[in-house]
Amino acid sequence: MAKCHFCGGEIVKGKKTFTITRGDYHVIIRDIQTDVCSQCEEAYYDPQQGKAIEEILKTLDDQVKRLQTPIPSTKS
Numbered sequence: 153m154a155k156c157h158f159c160g161g162e163i164v165k166g167k168k169t170f171t172i173t174r175g176d177y178h179v180i181i182r183d184i185q186t187d188v189c190s191q192c193e194e195a196y197y198d199p200q201q202g203k204a205i206e207e208i209l210k211t212l213d214d215q216v217k218r219l220q221t222p223i224p225s226t227k228s
Contacts, residue, residue, distance in 0.1 A: 154187070161191025168195040170205060177216055179209065 154163040166188035170181040187196040197205065 156189035156192060156194055158194050159189060159192040161189040163187045163196060164190050168193070170195070170197075172209070174209065174213065175216070176220070177212065179212065181205070181208070 155161065156163060164187070166186065167183045168186050168188050170179070170184055172179050184195070184197070184201065186198070186201060188194070189196075
């Protein structure tokens, strides 16, 4: 069995909620199926999961920037 790098606990299959605050917004992704430490609950996302999370955050960063960009005046 694999051991947790942080506390030495046993790594088991489980669900984890990913939460992050980035600048002006919060992201919560519930019930990600991943490996989790049975003691400290540290999540061990596989490379595909990590890439998917990175893509979600990149898309949100881009969209938040668009929303916060001033709208040009249409007055002439």
